[in-house]
Amino acid sequence: MASFSAGIAKYAKKTGLSIDNAVIAVCAEASTSIIKMTPRKSGRAAGNWFATIDEVSSETSETRREGEAMADAMAKSKKAAGHIFNLTNNLSYIYRLEMGWSKQARDPDGMVRITAEKITNSLKRL
Amino acid sequence: MTHDAILTSTFSKLATISGLPKIFYPNISYTVIPDEYMAVYIIPAPTESVTIDGCEYQYGIIQIDAVTLDSVGAIKSAQLAEKIIAAFRVGTVIATGLEVHKPSYASVGMNDGAGHYKTPITIRYQCYDKY
Numbered sequence: 436m437a438s439f440s441a442g443i444a445k446y447a448k449k450t451g452l453s454i455d456n457a458v459i460a461v462c463a464e465a466s467t468s469i470i471k472m473t474p475r476k477s478g479r480a481a482g483n484w485f486a487t488i489d490e491v492s493s494e495t496s497e498t499r500r501e502g503e504a505m506a507d508a509m510a511k512s513k514k515a516a517g518h519i520f521n522l523t524n525n526l527s528y529i530y531r532l533e534m535g536w537s538k539q540a541r542d543p544d545g546m547v548r549i550t551a552e553k554i555t556n557s558l559k560r561l
Numbered sequence: 562m563t564h565d566a567i568l569t570s571t572f573s574k575l576a577t578i579s580g581l582p583k584i585f586y587p588n589i590s591y592t593v594i595p596d597e598y599m600a601v602y603i604i605p606a607p608t609e610s611v612t613i614d615g616c617e618y619q620y621g622i623i624q625i626d627a628v629t630l631d632s633v634g635a636i637k638s639a640q641l642a643e644k645i646i647a648a649f650r651v652g653t654v655i656a657t658g659l660e661v662h663k664p665s666y667a668s669v670g671m672n673d674g675a676g677h678y679k680t681p682i683t684i685r686y687q688c689y690d691k692y
Binding site for chain 1: 587600602604606607618620621622624626668669671673674675677679681683685687
């Protein structure tokens with residue numbers, strides 16, 4: 436966690452952003468990546484990412500679309516500095532999308548793990 | 562390093578690990594599914610741009626599933642997972658320029674809906690290609 440914080444500080448210094456704005460940028464980038472990488476056969480899975488501050492969402496939705504999830508994550512990212520930013524998906528099959536599921540011959544999508552790699556590696560390499 | 566080189570190197574490394582059941586490689590169909598097997602997936606992240614030292618930086622995830630029959634408990638699957646984790650520790654050089662750069666780990670096991678139970682193992686790799 437210390438190296439992640441150091442990465443945020445380096446990112447702020449390099450971009451000229453304040454630490455708060457660097458946190459906002461990283462939360463927004465991570466959310467965008469995860470939502471965009473989520474497979475969208477029906478759009479339900481991508482639309483069920485819920486961003487929250489200092490609490491974990493227990494919500495699910497049948498009608499929420501990817502665009503709404505993205506807009507909400509962007510809005511919540513702006514409040515993330517100094518808080519705990521969570522991005523949660525409570526659909527029962529979200530773990531199977533991440534890890535793969537042989538019943539439907541579904542290879543793993545790895546959207547959360549790849550995003551974590553992308554963000555931490557980018558910060559480390561600044 | 563090309564994607565096919567990453568695949569080839571990973572498959573070669575897996576072949577050196579003793580005590581594993583049959584390994585299922587990506588995009589190969591199998592008519593007979595054994596009670597126990599390993600399944601391999603390579604999930605590359607988008608390639609980073611060429612860096613100041615003239616290297617193209619690539620990274621991603623190798624996911625290996627340790628699969629056993631459903632309803633026989635989780636221990637066998639966890640034991641197979643441990644063999645993989647032991648073979649892909651941090652710093653393991655899979656091939657020249659391709660290495661494991663963070664600790665490998667097993668995630669929560671799950672029923673796959675097809676009569677088997679799997680424990681997914683995540684191996685995080687990175688590679689540099691000197692231009």
